[in-house]
Amino acid sequence: MSSPNGEDDFLYELKAEVEIELTAAEASRPQEELDLPVTDWLFDPTDVEREEIGLRGLIDAVEVLEEDSGPGDHAA
Numbered sequence: 657m658s659s660p661n662g663e664d665d666f667l668y669e670l671k672a673e674v675e676i677e678l679t680a681a682e683a684s685r686p687q688e689e690l691d692l693p694v695t696d697w698l699f700d701p702t703d704v705e706r707e708e709i710g711l712r713g714l715i716d717a718v719e720v721l722e723e724d725s726g727p728g729d730h731a732a
Contacts, residue, residue, distance in 0.1 A: 663725055671718045678711040 686701035 664722070667718050667722050667725070671715060671722075674711050674714045674718065678708060678715070681708045681711065 681704055684699065684704055686699070686704040689697050689699065689701045
């Protein structure tokens with residue numbers, strides 16, 4: 657059995673980690689890679705875009721779970 661507080665802490669930490677990853681993905685500036693010849697790419701910009709989309713989806717999912725586990729929602 658986990659306490660609702662523990663679940664809230666987990667969701668908060670998960671969201672923070674995902675936001676850090678998203679910031680790192682955005683900071684890699686995949687748009688600038690597209691201006692370079694393919695042989696000079698350090699990474700595939702399309703992969704970075706896919707990662708950003710996935711991370712944004714995770715943040716959305718965590719926010720939905722946070723809303724669902726609001727005050728008064730106690731798991732037995």
